[in-house]
Amino acid sequence: MIIGKRLCVIVVGLLAGKLSHSQSNNVLQLWYDKPASVWEETLPLGNGRLGMMPDGGIEKETIVLNDITLWSGSEQDANNYEANQYLPNIRQLLIAGKNDEAQDLINKHFVCKGPGSGGKQWGCFQILGNLEIKYKYPSKSLKPSTYKRNLQLSNALATTSFTLNGVTYTREYITSFGTDVGIIKLTSSKSGALNFSLALSRPERFNTVVSNNNIEMRGQLDNGTDGKGMQYMAVAAVKLTDGGKISTTEKELLVNDATTAYVYISMGTDYKQSAHHFDDKVLQLLKTGMSKSYTTEKVTHIANFQKLFNRFQVNLGTGKNSHLTTDKRLDLFYKNPQDDNALPALHLQYGRYLSISSTRVGLLPPNLQGLWANQTQTPWNGDYHLDINVEMNHWHLEAANLSELNLPLADLVKGLVKNGEKTAKAYYNANGWIAHVITNIWGFTEPGESASWGIANSGSGWLCANLWDHYAYTKDKKYLKDIYPILKGSALFYRDALIQDPKTKWLVTAPSVSPENSFFLNDKHVNVCMGPTIDNQITRELFSNVIEASEALGVDTDFRSDLKQKLKQLPRPAASALVAALWNG
Incomplete structure (x- = not known):
C-alpha cells in the first residue's frame, strides 16, 4: 500500500506540474437529468462542518443534513490489563x-x-436530520418537460431546475463557507407560483417545535452508559423578498404565493462546547445568515471555497462523451475510455472537492463517510479505519495542494x-x-x-x-x-x-x-x-x-x-x- 501511496502522489504531482491549462468550469460538474432515486445518487455539499445532500425531488424533496462532529457513544477504557x-x-x-x-x-x-x-459506547457517526420540502403545483401533472440537477465543483454550488406546466422552477443550494449555514434559494419563473411546506425530522431521538416562524429540532444521542450523550440542534427559517406569505402549523412552515424564497438551515452539536450554550451559537449563525443578502453570501462562499479549490488545475482535453450526464459518462468510460478524456480529470477534482467539503482546520478529519450519512447506524459506524481508509482520505492532500x-x-x-x-x-x-x-x-x-x-x-x-x-x-x-x-x-x-x-x-x-x-x-x-x-x-x-x-x-x-x-x-x-x-x- 505504501508503494501505491507513493505512486498516487507521483501521478498527482506530475499532473500538477505538467498540465498548466485550467479546465473549463462548465466541465467541472456532476449532472443528471432526473431526481436521485437513492441517497447515493444525491449531490454532496459541505463546508467542512456542515453537510447537505439534496435529492432534487419534484413533489417532495429530502435534503439530508449532517454535522462532522455528531457522534453517539463516549470515552471508555476497554483495555484488558491482564x-x-x-x-x-x-x-x-x-x-x-x-x-x-x-x-x-x-x-x-x-x-x-x-x-x-x-x-x-463505541458510538457511531450519525445523520443529524432530514429537511423535507413538499411542493404544491396548480396542475396534477408532475412530469417536467425539462429537468437538470448538477453540482458545480469549482463553486461548491448545487442546482436543480425543471419546467412544469410552463413554469420554470430553480433551486440553488450551498453550505456556506461564509456565514457557516446552509442556504437554499427557491425561485419560480411565474410570479406567485411557489408554494411549499417545510419540516425537520430524523429517525430517532428528536423533538421539533415551531416558534417565531422558525422550526427547531433538538435531541441527545445515546452515550452507551446513561443515555445522555452528545446534544445537537438544527433550526430552519424562510425569508421572502418579492411577495408571498409564511404561516405555520405545529410542526411545519408553510409558504404560499411566493416567487423567490430563501431557506436557511443552521445546525450544530455540543462537541467540545458547553452543553448549555452551544445552541446560542446555532441561533446566532441563523440570525447572521438571514441578515445578509443571498448574493453577498454566495459571493463570499465561492471566494472562500476557491481559495482552496483553485490552487490546482488540470486539463486532459474533452471527448465526444463529455457532454453527457455523469451516470452515462461513467457507463461508457468503462467501454471506451478514450472517448472521454475529461472524466479522469473530473474524478481527480471531485476528490479534491470532497476533501475541502468534509474537513476544516480545528475540527475532525473526514471519516468513512466523509461527513455525509443518512442513517443513525452508519455502515461500519462511519468511524476511522486505520488499515487503509483514513490513509486513502488523505493521500492526495499534499500533492493536490x-x-x-x-x-x-x-x-x-x-x-x-x-x-x-x-x-x-x-x-x-x-x-x-x-x-x-x-x-x-x-x-x-x-x-x-x-x-x-x-x-x-x-x-x-x-x-x-x-x-x-x-x-x-x-x-x-x-x-x-x-x-x-x-x-x-x-x-x-x-x-x-x-x-x-x-x-x-x-x-x-x-x-x-x-x-x-x-x-x-x-x-x-x-x-x-x-x-x-x-x-x-x-x-x-x-x-x-x-x-x-x-x-x-x-x-x-x-x-x-x-x-x-x-x-x-x-x-x-x-x-x-x-x-x-x-x-x-
Missing part, C-alpha cells in the same frame, strides 16, 4: 507454527473488553496517544503508544473485538506516515516539533514490541495480521501471524522518519542511534515476503 500475561504464550505458539491456537488464545484474552465496535487539510488528522491522532500508551502497556508491556485497526472520536486504541482483524499492529505507525507527509511537503519545523512526540511515541512502541524471528533473525511484530488477509494452516482458516509485510514496511518508514526528525530538531541522539541499529534488523521488502512465507506456509 492481556500481556498471555503474550509470551501467544508468541511461542506462533513460533511453533500453531497460528490457529494462537488466534484462539487471542480471542479469549487479547482483544478489547466488552463488545468493542459493536457496542453503544490542500496541505492544511492534513491538520485535523494530526489533532485526532494527538487524542489517541494517552489511551494508546495504556494499550501498549496492557497488551505488549511496551513503552510508547499504539492504535490498532479502528478508532473513533473518543480515542479508542484497543484491539478490535476479533483476532481475525482486530489485532493489526500497523494502525498507529501508518497514521504517523500521514502526519509525516505534511512535514515532508512543507518542511514546517514548528509543525514537526509539534508532532515529534507522537512520532517518537509510536517508534518507542515498535522498538519495544518487536521480537526476533528465530528463523531469519529479523525483528518483527507478533502477534499481528495483514489487514483483510487470511491463509490456510494446519487445514484451518487463520489470520494471525508474525511479521506481516505491512508491519515491516510501516515500521521501517516510521523509524526512518523519526531518525530524520530527531536530526532536524537536534534532539534524542541516543534514541536515534538505537533506531538506526534497529533499522538494520528490520526485514527488507524481499525479506518481508520470505518471513511471511516461512511462517505462514
Whole structure:
C-alpha cells in the first residue's frame, strides 16, 4: 500500500506540474437529468462542518443534513490489563507454527473488553436530520418537460431546475463557507407560483417545535452508559423578498404565493462546547445568515471555497462523451475510455472537492463517510479505519495542494496517544503508544473485538506516515516539533514490541495480521501471524522518519542511534515476503 501511496502522489504531482491549462468550469460538474432515486445518487455539499445532500425531488424533496462532529457513544477504557500475561504464550505458539491456537488464545484474552465496535459506547457517526420540502403545483401533472440537477465543483454550488406546466422552477443550494449555514434559494419563473411546506425530522431521538416562524429540532444521542450523550440542534427559517406569505402549523412552515424564497438551515452539536450554550451559537449563525443578502453570501462562499479549490488545475482535453450526464459518462468510460478524456480529470477534482467539503482546520478529519450519512447506524459506524481508509482520505492532500487539510488528522491522532500508551502497556508491556485497526472520536486504541482483524499492529505507525507527509511537503519545523512526540511515541512502541524471528533473525511484530488477509494452516482458516509485510514496511518508514526528525530538531541522539541499529534488523521488502512465507506456509 505504501508503494501505491507513493505512486498516487507521483501521478498527482506530475499532473500538477505538467498540465498548466485550467479546465473549463462548465466541465467541472456532476449532472443528471432526473431526481436521485437513492441517497447515493444525491449531490454532496459541505463546508467542512456542515453537510447537505439534496435529492432534487419534484413533489417532495429530502435534503439530508449532517454535522462532522455528531457522534453517539463516549470515552471508555476497554483495555484488558491482564492481556500481556498471555503474550509470551501467544508468541511461542506462533513460533511453533500453531497460528490457529494462537488466534484462539487471542480471542479469549487479547482483544478489547466488552463488545468493542459493536457496542453503544463505541458510538457511531450519525445523520443529524432530514429537511423535507413538499411542493404544491396548480396542475396534477408532475412530469417536467425539462429537468437538470448538477453540482458545480469549482463553486461548491448545487442546482436543480425543471419546467412544469410552463413554469420554470430553480433551486440553488450551498453550505456556506461564509456565514457557516446552509442556504437554499427557491425561485419560480411565474410570479406567485411557489408554494411549499417545510419540516425537520430524523429517525430517532428528536423533538421539533415551531416558534417565531422558525422550526427547531433538538435531541441527545445515546452515550452507551446513561443515555445522555452528545446534544445537537438544527433550526430552519424562510425569508421572502418579492411577495408571498409564511404561516405555520405545529410542526411545519408553510409558504404560499411566493416567487423567490430563501431557506436557511443552521445546525450544530455540543462537541467540545458547553452543553448549555452551544445552541446560542446555532441561533446566532441563523440570525447572521438571514441578515445578509443571498448574493453577498454566495459571493463570499465561492471566494472562500476557491481559495482552496483553485490552487490546482488540470486539463486532459474533452471527448465526444463529455457532454453527457455523469451516470452515462461513467457507463461508457468503462467501454471506451478514450472517448472521454475529461472524466479522469473530473474524478481527480471531485476528490479534491470532497476533501475541502468534509474537513476544516480545528475540527475532525473526514471519516468513512466523509461527513455525509443518512442513517443513525452508519455502515461500519462511519468511524476511522486505520488499515487503509483514513490513509486513502488523505493521500492526495499534499500533492493536490490542500496541505492544511492534513491538520485535523494530526489533532485526532494527538487524542489517541494517552489511551494508546495504556494499550501498549496492557497488551505488549511496551513503552510508547499504539492504535490498532479502528478508532473513533473518543480515542479508542484497543484491539478490535476479533483476532481475525482486530489485532493489526500497523494502525498507529501508518497514521504517523500521514502526519509525516505534511512535514515532508512543507518542511514546517514548528509543525514537526509539534508532532515529534507522537512520532517518537509510536517508534518507542515498535522498538519495544518487536521480537526476533528465530528463523531469519529479523525483528518483527507478533502477534499481528495483514489487514483483510487470511491463509490456510494446519487445514484451518487463520489470520494471525508474525511479521506481516505491512508491519515491516510501516515500521521501517516510521523509524526512518523519526531518525530524520530527531536530526532536524537536534534532539534524542541516543534514541536515534538505537533506531538506526534497529533499522538494520528490520526485514527488507524481499525479506518481508520470505518471513511471511516461512511462517505462514
